[in-house]
Amino acid sequence: MSALASDTLEYRRRSAIRHEGAPVQHIYLLTEGWVGSSMTLKSGARQFFKVHIPGDVLGAPSLASVNAVETLTAITDCTIKYIPLSRLGSIFAEHPRVGMSLFLSANKERIALMDLLATVGRVSAIERLASFLMDLHDRLLVAGQIEAGRLPMPMTQEEIADMLGLTAVHVNRMLHELETHSLLHRSGRDFILNLPGLQAMNLIASRTYVQEPSWLPPPRG
Amino acid sequence: MSALASDTLEYRRRSAIRHEGAPVQHIYLLTEGWVGSSMTLKSGARQFFKVHIPGDVLGAPSLASVNAVETLTAITDCTIKYIPLSRLGSIFAEHPRVGMSLFLSANKERIALMDLLATVGRVSAIERLASFLMDLHDRLLVAGQIEAGRLPMPMTQEEIADMLGLTAVHVNRMLHELETHSLLHRSGRDFILNLPGLQAMNLIASRTYVQEPSWLPPPRG
DNA sequence: CGGGGCTTTGATTGTAGTCAAGAAATGTGG
DNA sequence: CCACATTTCTTGACTACAATCAAAGCCCCG
Numbered sequence: 045m046s047a048l049a050s051d052t053l054e055y056r057r058r059s060a061i062r063h064e065g066a067p068v069q070h071i072y073l074l075t076e077g078w079v080g081s082s083m084t085l086k087s088g089a090r091q092f093f094k095v096h097i098p099g100d101v102l103g104a105p106s107l108a109s110v111n112a113v114e115t116l117t118a119i120t121d122c123t124i125k126y127i128p129l130s131r132l133g134s135i136f137a138e139h140p141r142v143g144m145s146l147f148l149s150a151n152k153e154r155i156a157l158m159d160l161l162a163t164v165g166r167v168s169a170i171e172r173l174a175s176f177l178m179d180l181h182d183r184l185l186v187a188g189q190i191e192a193g194r195l196p197m198p199m200t201q202e203e204i205a206d207m208l209g210l211t212a213v214h215v216n217r218m219l220h221e222l223e224t225h226s227l228l229h230r231s232g233r234d235f236i237l238n239l240p241g242l243q244a245m246n247l248i249a250s251r252t253y254v255q256e257p258s259w260l261p262p263p264r265g
Numbered sequence: 266m267s268a269l270a271s272d273t274l275e276y277r278r279r280s281a282i283r284h285e286g287a288p289v290q291h292i293y294l295l296t297e298g299w300v301g302s303s304m305t306l307k308s309g310a311r312q313f314f315k316v317h318i319p320g321d322v323l324g325a326p327s328l329a330s331v332n333a334v335e336t337l338t339a340i341t342d343c344t345i346k347y348i349p350l351s352r353l354g355s356i357f358a359e360h361p362r363v364g365m366s367l368f369l370s371a372n373k374e375r376i377a378l379m380d381l382l383a384t385v386g387r388v389s390a391i392e393r394l395a396s397f398l399m400d401l402h403d404r405l406l407v408a409g410q411i412e413a414g415r416l417p418m419p420m421t422q423e424e425i426a427d428m429l430g431l432t433a434v435h436v437n438r439m440l441h442e443l444e445t446h447s448l449l450h451r452s453g454r455d456f457i458l459n460l461p462g463l464q465a466m467n468l469i470a471s472r473t474y475v476q477e478p479s480w481l482p483p484p485r486g
Numbered sequence: 487c488g489g490g491g492c493t494t495t496g497a498t499t500g501t502a503g504t505c506a507a508g509a510a511a512t513g514t515g516g
Numbered sequence: 517c518c519a520c521a522t523t524t525c526t527t528g529a530c531t532a533c534a535a536t537c538a539a540a541g542c543c544c545c546g
Contacts, residue, residue, distance in 0.1 A: 085383060085388065085468040087387070089383075105372050105379065108369050108372040109473065113379065129480040130480055136361040136364055144357045144364065147368045147371060150372055154326040154378060155326050157378040160382060162310075164382060164385055165385045165429070166308070166312050166430060169501075169502065200523085200524065201525070202524080209387060212525085214501090247307045247308050254328075257328070389533080435535070437493065438494090438534090490545095491544090492542080493542070494539100496537105496538085497538085498538105499534105499536070500533105500536085501534085503533085504529105504531070505529090506527100506530105507528090508526085509526070510523105512523070512524080513520100513522075514521080515519090515520090
């Protein structure tokens, strides 16, 4: 994917990479830092969908729409590569395996959205928080960005609330509750996680994603 | 898509087409009737993600997973075509435009999930219900399956509740509330919708999806 | 016409939201 | 490096939306 990108840009924490409603001209590759994708409703309420970490493709859902559906905001200072849409067309024609891996990754993201939706719709506030922390921790761990159990947390409690369908006040109380039960310890900007304890609170089944699907055509010679 | 399918099967209302956890061997094309996709949590709670209508591809998110992530259940009697995974591989290699339209449709479904997540996370019960009815109505209308304003409703109130992150009792009360405000009238198994009134309650921006993206490579000669 | 699932309604509870104010942390400019 | 401004966090008191519990009625469907 990286080879397909053209421009590289840096963003400061809090700045917008793209606003919802803007014309869709690129997808993006996040190379450093964290980016949040969110939507703002007519009421002014905001819903976050994902905390993107390095290696993630950003902005792909909006490919299906004339106007961007999601706002992309830098959660930390970050570095982003731009992939213009014109380049996307040739991928599917000339590199079917890359096209298929884009398709697979879109479906993986659908699963992530389904898991978050099930969590927001059907799980108590404290368990939502536990699930969120574990999900973010596990993704960062696999990406080699953190050591196990220590999760840097640059998000505000309001941002966490907008991810989980809660209020900032209630997130604060639930964080306190987790600390009371020794499931979490806050050390500066880091969250120290009690991994077994938090994992036990995650009501979503753990997922095994396919790496090389059997049905994927062989690489070109 | 239809040409890629092999087997065709019929299912009775309530029967399962595929259970979550089962090995992933097919995707499906719904040709008649409605199918719900859902997930069951460790707590036993259920979350619905989508009411699929004729023309929809079913089961694609699970392509990214070793075990199926979603349960597919017939909401009405329905007819389904099976697309084996083996066939999927050749699509991307031999029909790049079809591959790309699969990719686009996966991203369209991501937007639908994002809209539902924002609704469940950030919208009041009565507005959730209004949004759900309008979304289903609009999709069926575009598909030419209904006449405007008249929505057949074979789902139980418990199924609607599991879609919206509510209880069946509360869905019942909110339906009553909508009727009180002349936003809804129930006539047998049909819901008669006050379209302008319900649309005004939908807090999600309306979407314009791309048909022929400019970046899509030209059809093969 | 009998029975099980679904709907409806009432009474009560509880989780999370709202409002508010003070404390702490963070950022900024001098 | 300090002083000030602003944002974020924390806590308390109170409210309210939706959940829960329970029971009766309805309606298919066999």
